[in-house]
Amino acid sequence: MTAPASPDGRRSGGAPGPLYRKVALYLKEHPDEIFTVREITTAIGAPSTGAVFEAGKKMASLGHATHHTGPHRFQITPAGIAAAGTLPPAPPGNRRTGRGRGTRPEPVERPGGQKYYPRRLAGGWDIDVLRTLRQQQVPALLYGQPGTGKTAMLEAAFPDLLTIAGTGDTLVDDFLGAYAPLPGGGYGFNYGLLVQAMQQGRALLVDDATLIPPRVLAVLYPVMDGRGKTTVTTPHGTETVEAADGFYVCAGHNPGVHGAILTEALSSRFTVQIEVTTDWDLARTLGVPKPVVAAAIDLNLDRNADTISWAPQLRELLGFVQVRDTLGMTAALSNLAGIAPEDCRDKVTATLSRHTGQPITALALGKR
Numbered sequence: 001m002t003a004p005a006s007p008d009g010r011r012s013g014g015a016p017g018p019l020y021r022k023v024a025l026y027l028k029e030h031p032d033e034i035f036t037v038r039e040i041t042t043a044i045g046a047p048s049t050g051a052v053f054e055a056g057k058k059m060a061s062l063g064h065a066t067h068h069t070g071p072h073r074f075q076i077t078p079a080g081i082a083a084a085g086t087l088p089p090a091p092p093g094n095r096r097t098g099r100g101r102g103t104r105p106e107p108v109e110r111p112g113g114q115k116y117y118p119r120r121l122a123g124g125w126d127i128d129v130l131r132t133l134r135q136q137q138v139p140a141l142l143y144g145q146p147g148t149g150k151t152a153m154l155e156a157a158f159p160d161l162l163t164i165a166g167t168g169d170t171l172v173d174d175f176l177g178a179y180a181p182l183p184g185g186g187y188g189f190n191y192g193l194l195v196q197a198m199q200q201g202r203a204l205l206v207d208d209a210t211l212i213p214p215r216v217l218a219v220l221y222p223v224m225d226g227r228g229k230t231t232v233t234t235p236h237g238t239e240t241v242e243a244a245d246g247f248y249v250c251a252g253h254n255p256g257v258h259g260a261i262l263t264e265a266l267s268s269r270f271t272v273q274i275e276v277t278t279d280w281d282l283a284r285t286l287g288v289p290k291p292v293v294a295a296a297i298d299l300n301l302d303r304n305a306d307t308i309s310w311a312p313q314l315r316e317l318l319g320f321v322q323v324r325d326t327l328g329m330t331a332a333l334s335n336l337a338g339i340a341p342e343d344c345r346d347k348v349t350a351t352l353s354r355h356t357g358q359p360i361t362a363l364a365l366g367k368r
Contacts, residue, residue, distance in 0.1 A: 019046060023055040027065060027076035028084040033280075033294065034068060034075040036301075043281065045120035071304065108156040116149075116156035117282050121274065130157035133272060134203060134248040139224055141209075141270035143253040143262075145303075147315030148276045150252045151207060158203035158248070162193045166208035168259060175219045176232050189234050198223065198230065201246030209251040210260040217266055224249055224269045278314045288317045292336070295355040299348060308344040312336060331363060338362035 022044040027035070035043075041052045056074040059065035064080030067073075076084070105125055107115040118125040130153070133140050142150040155161055164174055171178075175194035179187040197204035209217065223230050228243040251270060254260055267273070278300070283293050299311035312320075316336065324332035333352055337360050340348040345362060353360045 017055075019051055020055045020058060022046065023052060023074075024059060024064065024076075024080065024084045027059070027074065028081050031076055031081055032290075033297070034066075034073045036071055036073050038275075038277070039280070040074070042120065042277065042279075045123065047123070071301070073301075110152060110155040111159060111161075112155075114152070116152050117279075117285075118156070119153075119279055119282075126153055127157040130154065130250075134158070134246075137248065138272055139248075139270045140250045140272045140274060141253055141267070142250070142274050142276050143255055144276035145278075145311075145313050146254050146257065147313035148278050149314055150276045151205070153276065154203075154205050154250055154252070158205075158250075160200075160202045160246075161205055162197050162202055163205045163207055164193050166206060166210075166212040168211055168213065170212045170216055172216050172219050175216075176230065177234070191232070194219065194223070194230065195232055195241050197249075198228075198241050198243040198247050201244035203246075203248040203250065206249065206251040208254060208257075208260070209266065210253045210262045211257070214261070214263050214265065217263075220249060221265070221269065223247075278317075283314055283317045286318060287321045289356075291355040291357075292317065292320060292333075292352070295351045298355070299351050302347065302351075308347050310341045310344050310348075312340075312348075330358070333358060333360050334363035338364070 023040060023046075026040060026044050037049045037053045037056065040046070040056070041049045044052075046052045053072060056065060056072070057067065059074065059076075059080060060067035062080075062083070063077060064083050065074045065076050068075070105118050105127075107117050108127060110116055116127075118127050120126070121129045130140060134157075142153065144150060151163070164170065173192060175192045177190055177192040177195055180190050182188045191199070194204060196202070206212070206217075206220070219230070223243060228247070230241050232239045232241055251266075253262055255262070278296070280293050280297060283296075284290060296312045296317060299308065300313075302308045303311040316339065319339075320332050320336050323335050327335075333356060337345060337349040337352055349360050349362070352358075
């Protein structure tokens with residue numbers, strides 16, 4: 001029989017569970033914010049949303065958190081803040097060092113010079129997990145709204161990454177190769193990015209994979225099904241290309257984008273599928289004002305509820321910081337409102353105004 005919990009979340013005769021402690025302390029660090037279960041799970045590196053949900057409900061039953069629904073969200077109460085302050089530290093045996101949960105790795109420089117800030121994933125750090133998947137040849141599909149950092153994560157994990165930007169016009173030739181004009185005249189055959197990645201043992205990202213026609217994507221299947229081979233027709237005849245050690249296929253998918261179709265054939269070939277959402281803590285760390293982050297969180301909740309079609313993600317928020325540092329706060333707010341699609345611009349503008357306390361209109365030219 002399970003022992004009842006005491007008012008501070010402890011079970012009789014012992015300390016609170018480690019997950020309860022993590023949830024409580026995380027909410028205590030952000031007393032003015034309301035988090036979805038998934039956001040808490042991602043932030044603390046918990047093994048499942050279900051376990052975090054139960055911890056949140058326990059806090060709410062004790063009066064230590066406010067439980068919102070539609071979707072389920074939690075915010076710590078003053079009583080919860082006081083109780084969290086009495087929680088003992090984690091037992092020494094549960095602490096990790098090195099590249100585990102206990103020590104956050106330094107930012108990783110991407111090929112273009114930008115920095116990527118690793119996030120928790122599957123009990124470790126995302127770039128380490130992706131590198132392990134590559135070593136074990138487990139294909140990974142990253143999905144989430146545009147601008148959440150899917151491509152950045154893969155570039156940070158795989159410095160040798162080659163990328164095919166998928167569209168409805170992507171051809172088999174883009175994967176395998178085609179003739180192209182030579183500088184001195186005439187034509188020569190150039191291997192496609194799939195063949196280059198196979199020959200050189202590099203990682204290949206098929207970005208926006210679900211925008212590519214399924215008949216074109218079928219060119220990937222032979223190299224992902226354990227065969228590791230493909231056939232290319234070159235000026236010298238038919239050539240069989242075998243994948244060198246290190247070759248790896250990963251993909252990005254933006255659900256809800258017009259024309260994006262995740263077929264069963266494609267989905268079944270990606271053993272691991274990882275949802276990538278905007279890291280609100282990182283946005284604040286990188287200089288996005290708290291009221292703007294709060295507005296973005298509210299807008300994302302509205303998007304999740306299908307009341308609007310768009311909400312700002314990390315890419316737009318970092319763009320906001322750049323515009324603010326260049327043109328000032330008023331122009332940055334106006335620009336953030338202006339980049340919203342027309343059908344939800346009024347909602348975006350109103351939410352930004354409510355959180356920042358400033359009247360906002362979309363960035364536009366005025367009179368002379």
